[in-house]
Amino acid sequence: MVKIVLGLWMVLVTSAAFLYLPPAEGFRSPESARIIVFHVPCAVVAAVAFVVSALFAVIYLARRRSLDDMRSAAAVEIGLVFAVLAMVTGSIFAEQQWGAWWSGDPREVSMVVLILIYAAYMALRASINEDRRKASVSAVYVLFALPAMIYLVFILPRITFSLHPSDTISRGLLGREYAVALAASAVGFLGIAAWMFSIRMALSRALFYANEGMEGEQNER
Amino acid sequence: MKDVTCELRSRRALNAVMLFAVTSLTAVVFCVDRGWPDYVAAALLWLVIYFSAVSGLSGSFAHEEDSRTADALRLAALPEAVCAGKVLFNLALLLCVVIVLALLGIVMLGIDIANWGRFAVVLLAGSVGLASSSALLGAMVSKSGVRTLLFPIIAFPISLPLLIAAIKAVESALGSGGVVENYAAVRVLISYSGILLVLSLVFFRFVWE
Numbered sequence: 001m002v003k004i005v006l007g008l009w010m011v012l013v014t015s016a017a018f019l020y021l022p023p024a025e026g027f028r029s030p031e032s033a034r035i036i037v038f039h040v041p042c043a044v045v046a047a048v049a050f051v052v053s054a055l056f057a058v059i060y061l062a063r064r065r066s067l068d069d070m071r072s073a074a075a076v077e078i079g080l081v082f083a084v085l086a087m088v089t090g091s092i093f094a095e096q097q098w099g100a101w102w103s104g105d106p107r108e109v110s111m112v113v114l115i116l117i118y119a120a121y122m123a124l125r126a127s128i129n130e131d132r133r134k135a136s137v138s139a140v141y142v143l144f145a146l147p148a149m150i151y152l153v154f155i156l157p158r159i160t161f162s163l164h165p166s167d168t169i170s171r172g173l174l175g176r177e178y179a180v181a182l183a184a185s186a187v188g189f190l191g192i193a194a195w196m197f198s199i200r201m202a203l204s205r206a207l208f209y210a211n212e213g214m215e216g217e218q219n220e221r
Numbered sequence: 222m223k224d225v226t227c228e229l230r231s232r233r234a235l236n237a238v239m240l241f242a243v244t245s246l247t248a249v250v251f252c253v254d255r256g257w258p259d260y261v262a263a264a265l266l267w268l269v270i271y272f273s274a275v276s277g278l279s280g281s282f283a284h285e286e287d288s289r290t291a292d293a294l295r296l297a298a299l300p301e302a303v304c305a306g307k308v309l310f311n312l313a314l315l316l317c318v319v320i321v322l323a324l325l326g327i328v329m330l331g332i333d334i335a336n337w338g339r340f341a342v343v344l345l346a347g348s349v350g351l352a353s354s355s356a357l358l359g360a361m362v363s364k365s366g367v368r369t370l371l372f373p374i375i376a377f378p379i380s381l382p383l384l385i386a387a388i389k390a391v392e393s394a395l396g397s398g399g400v401v402e403n404y405a406a407v408r409v410l411i412s413y414s415g416i417l418l419v420l421s422l423v424f425f426r427f428v429w430e
Contacts, residue, residue, distance in 0.1 A: 061427055117378035124375055127365045137361050140424045144357065144379060147416045151382040155409055 006191045013037065013185045021177055035093045037181050041189040042086035043111075047153055049079030049193060050118070054146045057139035066208065069135035072142055073125065074200040078193050080118050087111050110152035117145050235314055238277030242318045243325065245269050250329045262332045263391040266322065267384055271351070273318050275373050278311050278355040295429065304356055304425035308418070311352035319344050332395055340394040343407060347387040350414030354379055357421040360428050383417070386410035 017037040053075035060068035090108065095101045102108065121141055128134040246269050253265075294303050323344060326332050334340050358376050362368040389406035 113378050113381050120375045120378055123371065124361070127362075127367055127371055133364070136427045136430070140357070140427050141361065141375065143424060144354075144417075144420055147413065147420070148379050148382050151386075151409070151413055156382055156385055158405075 002191075003195070006188065006195065009184075009191065010188045013181065013188050016181055017185070021181055033093075033097070035089055035096075036178075037185045039086060039089040039093055040182055041186040042082045042089060044186050045189045045193045046079045046082040046086055046114075047149070048190065049075045049082060050114075050142075050146070050149050053079065053142050057142040060135060060139045061143075066131065066135055067205070069139065070204040070208065071197075071201060072139060074197055074204060076118050076121055076142065077200065078196050080115065080122075081196075082189070082193065083111060083115050083118070087115065106157040110156055114149060114152055117148060121145070235317060238273050238314060238318055239321060241276050242269060242273040242322055245272065246322060246325055246329065259332075259395040260388070260392050262326070262330055263388045263395060265330070266326050266332075266391060267347070267388050270315075270319055270322060270347070271380065271384055273322075274311075274315055274351045274355060275376055277314060277318070278352070278359060300426040300429045301422055303429065304360075304422055307356040307359075308353045308421065311356055312348060315348045315352050316345075319348055334395055336394045339407065340391065343387060343390040343394060343410060346407075346411045346414045347383060350383045350410075350417045351380060353414075353418040353421040354383075357425055357428065360425065383410065383413050386413060 017034050021034060021037070053072045056068050056072035056075060060072060087108070090111070091101050094103060094105075094108070098105075121138060124141055125134055125138050128137060249265055249269065298306075323340075327334070355376060358372065358379065362371045362375065365371055386406050386409040390410050393404075393406060
């Protein structure tokens with residue numbers, strides 16, 4: 001049921017992006033600006049996923065249950081997927097808009113660094129064998145990375161010169177249709193991320209109980 | 222208790238890091254002509270500082286795991302005290318390196334400092350941030366088999382906001398191209414360093430068990 005609603009919602013958002021929305025005036029290439037309906041929500045979902053992983057890290061450190069550690073890791077994985085998507089769509093848009101796939105804009109750089117931070121998280125997790133230590137070290141790393149994420153996404157692009165607009169919507173350059181479509185698309189993308197999260201957690205849970213079951217059998221012998 | 226942590230280390234680390242820093246700065250001086258703009262000088266200065274920090278500070282906990290003193294510290298001292306001691310040790314080491322590098326930078330790179338107070342504050346704040354983040358991250362990777370490889374991987378992205386702000390802030394303290402007013406970068410740098418310091422002290426307990 002939820003899946004069907006989500007599917008229909010995304011169909012609606014996608015068709016609205018291409019059929020209903022007017023070309024965005026004020027952009028160098030107004031037709032291609034429709035991509036922001038997909039580009040911005042990806043970045044939003046990535047940031048939300050990283051915050052969620054930090055929340056589960058706090059819960060893990062407080063309760064010490066390995067399911068919370070798995071939730072935190074799953075959120076990081078999903079955040080990475082959407083961060084990469086945001087970067088790819090952004091790069092395509094930049095080629096249309098600024099004339100280059102990559103122009104070293106502070107936001108482009110900060111997105112890459114964000115991906116590096118959380119890719120390092122995966123490397124860190126893979127390098128520790130002992131489960132409890134892996135869980136607490138990765139929880140601390142996620143929390144330590146959170147201020148870096150906030151500085152990279154919200155603060156540093158504003159103290160350095162950027163081509164990237166951060167107030168296009170609030171200045172009313174795009175019009176209400178775009179604001180509505182962006183919000184709808186963000187809701188849809190968040191729904192997809194939540195769905196991915198539940199699938200990922202079902203897998204981790206199954207693996208976790210399978211391992212526990214095997215250990216239990218070994219103990220019985 | 223803090224002294225225990227500091228005393229355990231010999232002068233080896235200092236010698237090695239100092240040589241590394243001077244060598245890399247010399248390499249920079251040989252390869253590039255003088256008279257570069259301020260933003261290049263600021264970036265080069267911080268890159269040398271950063272890589273010296275990574276090479277010198279990553280081993281500080283690994284050394285204690287190897288020589289089995291870590292277990293004694295776990296028994297003898299509060300985790301916060303161990304962490305504070307480690308941060309202070311890292312900071313002392315880093316400040317020696319930073320002072321030497323800054324002097325060499327002035328002499329060899331010919332950088333021209335317009336605002337000495339800001340230059341000093343920025344170097345100090347950056348060192349505090351690097352020292353505290355490498356204390357926590359060093360403890361995280363100390364038990365891993367691939368720690369020498371892993372430490373730069375996890376330290377670089379986390380330190381990058383600090384480096385960017387520090388480079389911008391140093392640039393604003395240099396004066397050959399007219400003083401660039403950039404208080405925002407200084408504020409960002411100081412706040413980020415403070416956050417790193419506090420978080421290191423708070424979270425150290427969880428990786429030190």
